[in-house]
Amino acid sequence: MKERAGHGRAEHAADRQRPPEVSHGSWGHAVVIGAGFTGLLTARVLAGRFDRVTVLERDELPSGPAHRSGLPQARHPHGLLARGALIVEDLFPGVRAELAAQGAPVFDFGAGFATRLPYGWAPRRSVGIEVQSFDLTDLEAVLRARVRALPGVRVRDGFVVEGLHLSADRRRTVGVTGHHRADPGHEPVRIEADLVVDAAGRRSRLPGWLAAAGLPAPRRLEVPSPLVYSSRMYELTDGQAPDWLVAFEMTLPPSVDRGGAAITVDGTRRLISLVAPAEELPPPRDDEALQRFAATLRSPHFAEVMARGRPVSPVYRCVVGGNHWLRYDRLRGCPDRLLVVGDAFCAFNPVYGQGLTVAALQARLLARLLATADGPSGLAHRFQRRAARIALVPWLTATAADGGWSSEPTGRPARMIRGFLDVVLRRLPDEPELYARFARVQNMVVSPAVLLRPLLARPGRRGRRAARTRLSGPSRDR
Template sequence: MEQDRDRGRWQHAVVIGAGFTGLLAARVLARRFARVTLLERDRLAPGTTHRSGLPQGRHPHGLLARGAAVVEELFPGIRAELAGRGAPVFDFGEGFATRLPHAWAPRTAVGIEVQSLDLTALESALRGRVRAEPAVRVRDGFVVEGLQLSADRRRAVAVTGRDRDDPDHTAVRIEADVIVDAAGRASRLPGWLAAAGLPRPEQRRVASPLVYSSRMYELPEDAAPGWLVSFEMTFPPLVRRGGAAVTVGPGHRLVSVIAPAGELPPPRDETALREFAGSLHNPLFAQVMAQGRPVTPVYRCPVGGNRWFRYDRLRRFPDRLLVLGDAFCAYNPVYGQGLTVAALQAELLGRLLARAGEPAGVAARFQRRAARIALFPWLTATAADQGWTTSRPGPLVNWARRFLGRVLLRVPGDPELYTHFARVQNMLASPLVLLRPSLLHRLLRPARSPQGDGPAQ
């Protein structure tokens, strides 16, 4: 296919997956392509209906400040739109009631604005914007079953699949100048590469046995707590259980308790679930359960561990094929990094496309730089989750775990250190800022009793 020179745009891009990552990818592709086809396995009902391809959509999610800024840049006004639907915007330090492994994080303003939201509502709002793009076509109910390469296997040329509702299972071939895999953890790309006679990417894994049990509660007006998001961090083997409670609308809190599967009570045992919540260091989850009215069943879902397919290290990787988000590097979602990493990768793709004279060569540049974006979040997540395994970590992960443990010990009693840590958490600053001499001194000095402030009721 040739570039559409009359409009200075290329002809056709295909995106596999119409979730958060795919929607952002479609947005940036629409700036350079005359047509963008967004392929989604699920049928996409209007509104904020949960879809089967997003089982974790019924559980708490977070969009860090850096990721929210990227989304706002790509979709101007989206924060205000979500706020109008009941997703509050607030200072991270003031609105979060966070129980760290040793004590409570300080409750103090840190100058970082964040928004508490529901992932399904976020996707619905983004999808509405993307559908309004003249260049974009959303083709839902379409199952992508294969990838086709050129005869020399050097570039991707098409995807194959079928419509779910077609009783004849008619095979469909869709050609494209660029193909983006944004299918998340369900990506089948390693198998497609192997079927084409190409090497599979190296896969790095750090498992997590954690499972969510989540339920939505409606609180009476006179019981509104003094926090908008509450969190209890797991840090195995010291802290094996945790939880999160997120404001997703007026008077509504989505509460999730988290533990290894064998330690969670059965989903239908409300009494046991409340007792479990009451056993945590953070009492706020149990308070919401006691004061609120449950408005959904209890949903359970494996958290999912950490998995990184090193496409960036493949010497033989097809050109014009790009992998974003969880399909490339998926994190334990307890740490809230995945959406922001995906947003940063979409932003990177937009920059590379804007500078490129043709689609050729963009894929290799993208995968290398996307790996740089993934690295620090990977070290943070795997450093924490290394406590679930008896295997010995590599020297870099071992150092990161020890350093993270030191930070978590010191933060509760040091509001200034917490402000810097909050910037790192929200990916507004590199973790390397904590190695500055002034902050390193604070980390290495003898620790006071790490009490921190108690939770706001």
């Protein structure tokens, strides 16, 4: 997925390094647990090195775009940042065009987003970064069809993985055990493997499997969030399309505790998600209360679509889930030939839209390691250490922001990050060039360090005042 005006081309040329297409020697059989976005990207990368790749999914997978019980968050808006989109397009050439042919629009991030920041509206002008909005079920259906077509790859749905199969000394993973959901007796099945990858997401059961084998479990870091989603699909039938393709209202704890997102799925449908602490969000079946809630937001776009549009789905409510990091990268005694990727490793508050892109970066990392490795032995340790480096900055930014929900004292690094973010957010509405930099940081095209120079060089009266202000947040203007 290309970026305009050359943004990110020099920084991320490595994103275009595709995984090897032909196996170099017999690497045997790789098993991937989970056929979601992360599992599909992982299978694509492994297919370049392993003779066989089996993707195991507990859900019965649909033949096309459809929701499934194991992925309830798919009913809520998702975003693939520009950096992640570049990697996905390289792994699966033509995916952007295929989704666009189904109605998923491609647009400039700055011009297409109507973003209500805590201190005002983000500038509406081109920032040179192309993005695409879509329904997650559409994206996964396209990727799933591509993966199924790869030589040597098999996607087995309706299979429940129940544990690991380890070597006698428990130092190496040699497969998984499980059963077919359609088997009434749940007859145990063992699948031998030369590499096992856990891409089961937040529902990963790996810590329990390790404990059952008498092995230590990883340390779990957790920063919760009180937010919940209420989401619904609307169809606009009056022929008057809004002047935006994505509407977004940002939360900023503790003062701005409600927000929302609305994404264009195709020419007529908009998926709206309202976000707030559970005690503030109205019940899903109370349409009038939900519309009154939408009217309290600073952005008028959510209420407008709800008033003009025709609901074409029920209201689905989901707990956001907060942030957690299982430190497999620091786990001693973890068996070799076992990789953990995506949300099974480090999961972020979905409000910040980082999860899909971090998973794509991990797939690219795995492709690089596979290209230089002599075999699967030792791969897991190298991967987890480097995957932790990928997760670090998104983790720090997400958890520092979410730390504002807690009344407990937070550490100095988190307070510094929140203070820095507050200074930036105060200036964004009035400084388009700074917002263009911020948009590149948001899309993980560049490091957050690019924001330092304009802040230090031209703080301005408003910026100096913001820098002296402790993180108090804006007041509600409802």
